[in-house]
Amino acid sequence: MTLGPVRPRxxxxxxxxxxxxxxxxxxxxxxxxxxxxPISQGLHLPREWFxxxxxxxxxxxxxxxxxxxxxxDRHGGRDVLVATNVAFAIGLVVLAFASGPAGxxxxxxxxxxxxxxxxxxxxxxxxxxxxxxxxxNAITGITLFAGFASTVGWPTSAIFIDVFGWRGACxxxxxxxxxxxxxxNRLLVPRASPHVPExxxxxxxxxxxxxxxxxxxxxxxxCWCVSTAMAAHLPRLLQAMGVSAxxxxxxxxxxxxxxxxxRLVEFGVLRRVSPMIxxxxxxxxxxxxxxxxxxxxxxxxxxxxxxxxxxNGMLTIARGTLPLALFGPAGYGLRxxxxxxxxxxxxxxxxxxxxxxxxxxxxxxxxxLSGALTGASFVALLSLSAVSRQDPVTIGAGGxxxxxxxxxxxxxS
Numbered sequence: 419m420t421l422g423p424v425r426p427r428x429x430x431x432x433x434x435x436x437x438x439x440x441x442x443x444x445x446x447x448x449x450x451x452x453x454x455x456p457i458s459q460g461l462h463l464p465r466e467w468f469x470x471x472x473x474x475x476x477x478x479x480x481x482x483x484x485x486x487x488x489x490x491d492r493h494g495g496r497d498v499l500v501a502t503n504v505a506f507a508i509g510l511v512v513l514a515f516a517s518g519p520a521g522x523x524x525x526x527x528x529x530x531x532x533x534x535x536x537x538x539x540x541x542x543x544x545x546x547x548x549x550x551x552x553x554x555n556a557i558t559g560i561t562l563f564a565g566f567a568s569t570v571g572w573p574t575s576a577i578f579i580d581v582f583g584w585r586g587a588c589x590x591x592x593x594x595x596x597x598x599x600x601x602x603n604r605l606l607v608p609r610a611s612p613h614v615p616e617x618x619x620x621x622x623x624x625x626x627x628x629x630x631x632x633x634x635x636x637x638x639x640x641c642w643c644v645s646t647a648m649a650a651h652l653p654r655l656l657q658a659m660g661v662s663a664x665x666x667x668x669x670x671x672x673x674x675x676x677x678x679x680x681r682l683v684e685f686g687v688l689r690r691v692s693p694m695i696x697x698x699x700x701x702x703x704x705x706x707x708x709x710x711x712x713x714x715x716x717x718x719x720x721x722x723x724x725x726x727x728x729x730n731g732m733l734t735i736a737r738g739t740l741p742l743a744l745f746g747p748a749g750y751g752l753r754x755x756x757x758x759x760x761x762x763x764x765x766x767x768x769x770x771x772x773x774x775x776x777x778x779x780x781x782x783x784x785x786x787l788s789g790a791l792t793g794a795s796f797v798a799l800l801s802l803s804a805v806s807r808q809d810p811v812t813i814g815a816g817g818x819x820x821x822x823x824x825x826x827x828x829x830x831s
Contacts, residue, residue, distance in 0.1 A: 448575075
């Protein structure tokens with residue numbers, strides 16, 4: 419009797435993707451906050467030039483999102499994730515050898531391709547392909563691990579730079595991708611079979627992109643602009659508000675624990691409610707924190723960081739679970755790729771724009787900008803249930819669920 423291949427337990431798959439996502443985020447998205455100054459000085463380039471290249475890399479990753487989602491829908495996420503570990507390693511090695519603007523640009527092009535295919539959307543689509551509508555807890559589990567990406571990534575980058583210099587630090591991160599990321603993704607993540615399209619529960623929807631998709635894309639785009647800006651400038655923003663350099667770094671490092679704490683609340687308390695409720699709560703936390711910091715100054719630095727981190731952590735989960743609850747697992751990779759594309763494209767200009775506002779108009783203007791974007795997202799999500807009652811959400815071969823249906827289905831996942 420021949421036994422088929424043994425599929426790893428769900429906890430193993432979730433842990434694996436959580437670890438490899440932490441590595442992916444820490445060595446790419448969170449790299450500029452620590453690497454920008456030494457690389458700019460080493461290459462004799464303005465700091466703004468470095469962030470401009472980084473922004474272009476995020477733009478490229480956004481344009482590649484739909485293609486990445488389609489590939490995962492067709493072939494599963496395992497091999498795509500392995501390929502991105504190799505791409506990240508190559509990009510970091512090229513960055514280590516950069517001697518001027520051309521090398522920096524080539525390196526971030528390669529890293530941008532890796533980010534387009536290998537960050538959260540790829541991991542979420544992988545577990546959606548493996549577990550269907552039951553992937554909500556798996557998505558939350560992945561984000562519980564990767565919520566520490568900044569907390570782990572920033573100090574690790576700083577240690578690598580202190581010990582090896584910034585070029586050696588790039589080599590160290592590349593080695594981690596090849597020695598940890600590649601074998602874990604290849605050996606511990608099973609191959610998923612393509613999902614058979616679900617039968618729509620309602621009449622076929624008219625062609626075109628439904629309003630629900632447009633609103634979600636706008637919400638994710640606005641919120642991830644803020645998230646990207648804070649990832650690049652949070653310690654500097656706090657210092658501009660009067661917080662000491664040491665205290666600013668210490669406070670900023672609490673973003674990761676705040677994200678994880680909020681995700682534990684999502685996993686334990688909010689898992690039985692609609693992802694829409696979690697998303698609305700998430701978008702409302704940053705504006706509150708921004709208002710506190712703007713009005714009360716340095717004494718509100720810690721509440722601001724904790725509220726921002728908590729909202730960011732919960733919204734990361736909603737970014738994966740809300741489309742799954744509304745539309746189902748069929749075509750999930752392509753759909754999340756389409757939803758993430760505007761966010762990544764808008765993210766591309768976020769570090770540069772936020773830096774210009776912070777330097778030119780001051781920290782309170784920067785807080786007003788970030789608070790307005792997330793506050794508008796909160797209002798948009800509040801209005802979504804009203805429009806979705808009349809707005810078909812079927813796209814491609816997905817299901818047809820309203821916000822009410824999402825509440826019901828989300829409670830069963």
